[in-house]
Amino acid sequence: MEKTRQSTLSSDDYRRLYESLQRIRCVEERIAEIYPSDKIKSPIHLSIGQEAISVGICDNLNRDDVVVGTYRGHALYLAKGGNLNQFMAELFGKTDGCARGKGGSMHMIDMSHNILGSSAVVSTHIPVAMGYAWRLKQQAKGQVIACFFGDGATEEGVFYETLNFASLHKLPILFVCENNGLAIHASIEKRWSQRNLLSKVAGFGIETAAVTGMDILEIHHKAGAAIEKLRSGSGPQFLECHTYRWRQHVGPNEDFDAGYRTRDEMAPWVANDQVARIAKKLDEGVRAQIDSQITGEIECAERFAEDSPFPKTQELWEYVYAD
Amino acid sequence: MPTNGHRLLGYAGALLEAVDQEMARDENVITFGIDLDDHIAIHGTTQGLQEKYGKDRAFSTPLSEDAMTGFAVGAAMAGMRPVHVHIRQDFLLLCMNQLINMAAKTHYMYGGQLKVPLVERASIGKSWGQGAQHSQALYSLFAHIPGLKVVAPSNAYDAKGCLIAAIRDNNPVIFVEHRLLYYTEAYVPTGSFEVEPGTARVCAEGNDLTLVGISNMVPECLRARELLAEQGIHVEVIDPIWLKPLDMATILMSAQKTGQLLVVDNAWTACGMSAEILACAAESGLTSSGIGMARMGFAPTTCPTSPSIEDAFYPNPGSIAAKIYSMVHPDKPPWQPDPDRAKLTYQSSFKGPF
Numbered sequence: 189m190e191k192t193r194q195s196t197l198s199s200d201d202y203r204r205l206y207e208s209l210q211r212i213r214c215v216e217e218r219i220a221e222i223y224p225s226d227k228i229k230s231p232i233h234l235s236i237g238q239e240a241i242s243v244g245i246c247d248n249l250n251r252d253d254v255v256v257g258t259y260r261g262h263a264l265y266l267a268k269g270g271n272l273n274q275f276m277a278e279l280f281g282k283t284d285g286c287a288r289g290k291g292g293s294m295h296m297i298d299m300s301h302n303i304l305g306s307s308a309v310v311s312t313h314i315p316v317a318m319g320y321a322w323r324l325k326q327q328a329k330g331q332v333i334a335c336f337f338g339d340g341a342t343e344e345g346v347f348y349e350t351l352n353f354a355s356l357h358k359l360p361i362l363f364v365c366e367n368n369g370l371a372i373h374a375s376i377e378k379r380w381s382q383r384n385l386l387s388k389v390a391g392f393g394i395e396t397a398a399v400t401g402m403d404i405l406e407i408h409h410k411a412g413a414a415i416e417k418l419r420s421g422s423g424p425q426f427l428e429c430h431t432y433r434w435r436q437h438v439g440p441n442e443d444f445d446a447g448y449r450t451r452d453e454m455a456p457w458v459a460n461d462q463v464a465r466i467a468k469k470l471d472e473g474v475r476a477q478i479d480s481q482i483t484g485e486i487e488c489a490e491r492f493a494e495d496s497p498f499p500k501t502q503e504l505w506e507y508v509y510a511d
Numbered sequence: 512m513p514t515n516g517h518r519l520l521g522y523a524g525a526l527l528e529a530v531d532q533e534m535a536r537d538e539n540v541i542t543f544g545i546d547l548d549d550h551i552a553i554h555g556t557t558q559g560l561q562e563k564y565g566k567d568r569a570f571s572t573p574l575s576e577d578a579m580t581g582f583a584v585g586a587a588m589a590g591m592r593p594v595h596v597h598i599r600q601d602f603l604l605l606c607m608n609q610l611i612n613m614a615a616k617t618h619y620m621y622g623g624q625l626k627v628p629l630v631e632r633a634s635i636g637k638s639w640g641q642g643a644q645h646s647q648a649l650y651s652l653f654a655h656i657p658g659l660k661v662v663a664p665s666n667a668y669d670a671k672g673c674l675i676a677a678i679r680d681n682n683p684v685i686f687v688e689h690r691l692l693y694y695t696e697a698y699v700p701t702g703s704f705e706v707e708p709g710t711a712r713v714c715a716e717g718n719d720l721t722l723v724g725i726s727n728m729v730p731e732c733l734r735a736r737e738l739l740a741e742q743g744i745h746v747e748v749i750d751p752i753w754l755k756p757l758d759m760a761t762i763l764m765s766a767q768k769t770g771q772l773l774v775v776d777n778a779w780t781a782c783g784m785s786a787e788i789l790a791c792a793a794e795s796g797l798t799s800s801g802i803g804m805a806r807m808g809f810a811p812t813t814c815p816t817s818p819s820i821e822d823a824f825y826p827n828p829g830s831i832a833a834k835i836y837s838m839v840h841p842d843k844p845p846w847q848p849d850p851d852r853a854k855l856t857y858q859s860s861f862k863g864p865f
C-alpha cells in the first residue's frame with residue numbers, strides 16, 4: 189500500500205508536509221515552554237501527537253476551502269496556513285492577535301485563509317459548518333468545508349442531527365473525527381455503547397473512511413479521495429482518524445502521574461511519530477534548512493507578540509454589535 | 512466564629528460533604544455528570560462517591576447534556592433525587608429545553624401530580640483567559656422562570672447548607688458555584704443542616720449604605736467594605752444566597768436603615784438579578800422615600816481573554832469602593848483605594864490552565 193501512495197507524492201510534497209508538521213510541533217512545544225511564565229493567560233489544549241491529521245487533510249484543501257475546529261485547534265489553524273505572528277499575539281492577549289486579544293487559545297481565526305474559528309463548547313461548530321456548507325453548495329464554485337472534532341463530540345445529539353440534514357441535502361462537508369480515545373480523562377469504553385463509529389455514520393447514508401494507524405500518507409490519500417468526491421457533489425464524507433494525545437487535556441504538561449492512562453499506552457504512538465517519519469524522507473540538508481527557517485519564524489512570532497501592545501480599556505467595548 | 516461541631520472546611524469539601532451525607536441518608540439521591548469520577552472529581556466535590564455508593568449512584572456520563580438533563584427529569588418524576596453536575600454553567604445552555612420546558616413546568620402543568628426534585632450544579636468562573644464561552648454567569652436566565660429555584664452560595668457554610676436544602680427540595684434547583692470560591696474556607700458544622708430557600712444574610716453591619724453582593728461578589732464587597740471603613744464609611748453587606756425565591760425583606764429593611772442601596776452582581780446587569788432587586792425595591796416604595804439606588808456588574812460586552820481588558824470587565828473591590836464613596840459623598844472629589852490593597856489573596860493565587 190505504502191508504495192503506491194509514496195509514488196504519488198513528490199519530494200516537494202514531502203517537503204511541504206514536513207514543514208507543516210514540524211512548524212506545529214515546534215510552535216506547540218514552545219508554547220508549553222513559555223506557559224509557566226504566565227505570558228499566555230489562556231487555557232491551552234495542545235495537539236502534540238495529533239498534528240498529522242490536520243496536516244494530511246489541509247494539504248488537500250485550497251485556500252478558498254474552509255475549515256472549522258475545536259479548542260484543540262492550534263494544529264488546524266497552522267496547517268491551513270493561519271498567520272503565525274497573529275496566532276502568537278493572540279496567545280499573549282495582544283491587540284495584534286488574530287482575534288485582537290478577545291478570543292485566546294480556544295478561538296483562533298484567520299479569515300484570509302478561510303479558517304472559520306473554533307468553538308470551546310463541544311460540538312457547537314458542527315451544525316454551523318453545515319450552514320456554511322449550504323452556502324458553498326449554492327455558490328457552486330467547488331469549495332468544500334472540513335469540520336474537525338473529537339470522539340467526545342459524537343456523543344452530542346446535534347452531531348446526529350447534523351449528519352442527517354447534511355446527508356439529506358448532499359452538502360459539501362468533510363467531517364473529520366480525531367479519535368484520541370479520550371474525552372478529558374474518560375475512555376471510550378465508558379462513553380460509547382458501540383465502538384464502531386463509522387457504522388453509525390454510514391446509517392445516515394454518508395460515505396466513510398478510517399485511518400487507524402496514524403499514518404499521514406494514508407490520511408492524505410483518503411482525505412484527497414473524499415475531497416474529490418465532495419467537489420463532484422456526491423454529498424458529505426466522513427473520515428475517522430485514530431490518534432493519541434501526548435499531553436494533558438488542558439495545560440502544557442504530560443499527565444501520566446494522574447493515573448487514568450500509562451506512558452506505555454503512549455509508547456507505540458510515539459514510536460510512530462509522523463513528524464520524525466516524514467523528516468526521514470528528506471535530505472539532511474533540506475531538513476536542516478526547514479528546521480532553521482521554522483526556528484526563525486517562531487522567534488519572530490514571539491517578538492511580534494511581545495512587541496504588540498495590550499488592548500486599551502476602550503477596546504473592551506468594541507465589537508459587541510456589528511455596524 | 513467556630514461554635515460546637517464547626518471546623519474550617521473548604522467550599523469544595525463542603526459541597527462533597529453535603530452530597531455525601533444526603534446520599535447516605537436517602538438512597539434515592541444519585542449524582543452524575545461529565546468526568547464526575549476522574550481524578551479531578553469536579554474540583555474534589557465528587558471525590559470518593561463512586562467508591563462509597565457504587566456506579567449506579569455516582570457516575571460519569573457521555574457528552575450528552577441535553578439527554579442527561581431529560582434523564583434527570585425522568586428519574587426525578589420516578590421518585591429519585593438526581594444531582595446533575597457540570598464543570599461550567601455555559602454548558603447548561605445545552606440543558607435549557609429540558610430544564611425550562613420540562614423540569615420547571617411539570618408540577619404545574621399536571622396539576623400537582625408529578626414532582627421534579629432535581630439539582631443542576633454548575634460552576635461559573637472568572638479570569639485566566641477563560642473567555643467568551645467559559646465565563647458566563649447565566650443564573651438570571653433561570654431565575655426568570657417560574658418553577659425553578661436558583662441559589663448561589665458565597666462561602667463554604669452556605670455551600671453545604673444550600674446543597675442539602677436543594678437536594679431535599681421538591682423542585683428543580685439551579686445550584687451556582689463560583690470556581691474561585693472552591694478554595695475558600697469557612698466554619699461549617701459537621702452535621703447535616705439546611706440553609707433554606709428564601710433566606711438572605713446580613714454578612715456585616717453598617718449604617719451608611721446597603722451593599723448586596725451575589726456569589727463571588729460577596730467577598731469582593733466585604734473587601735470594599737474594609738477599605739471604606741478606613742475612610743469612615745460603614746457599609747452593610749448582604750448576601751441574598753437564594754436568588755429565587757429572593758428574600759427582599761432583609762434587603763429592604765437594611766436599605767431603609769442606611770438610605771442607599773447598591774447591588775453588585777457577578778453577571779451582566781441588563782435584565783439580571785441587579786435589575787430584579789432594584790425593581791423590587793422601587794416597587795416597594797423605597798425610591799419615593801428618597802433612597803439612592805445603583806448597580807454594578809460585568810461590562811455589557813462579551814468576556815475577552817486578554818488580561819488588560821479582562822480586568823476591566825469585572826467589578827472588583829476597588830471599583831466597588833470607589834462607586835460607594837461617590838454615592839455616600841456625592842459632593843466630594845472621587846476617591847479610589849490603592850489597587851494593590853484591593854486585591855483578594857484567594858483570587859490572585861489562582862492560576863491557569865483551568
Ligand SMILES: Cc1ncc(C[n+]2csc(CCOP(=O)(O)OP(=O)(O)O)c2C)c(N)n1
Nearest residue numbers: 260308309310338339340341370371372602
Ligand atoms: C458541551 C460541552 N460539554 C462539556 C464540555 C467540557 N469539555 C471540554 S473538552 C471535553 C472533552 C471533549 O473530548 P473530545 O471531543 O474527544 O475532544 P478532545 O478534547 O479529545 O480533543 C469536555 C467534556 C464542553 N466544552 N462543552
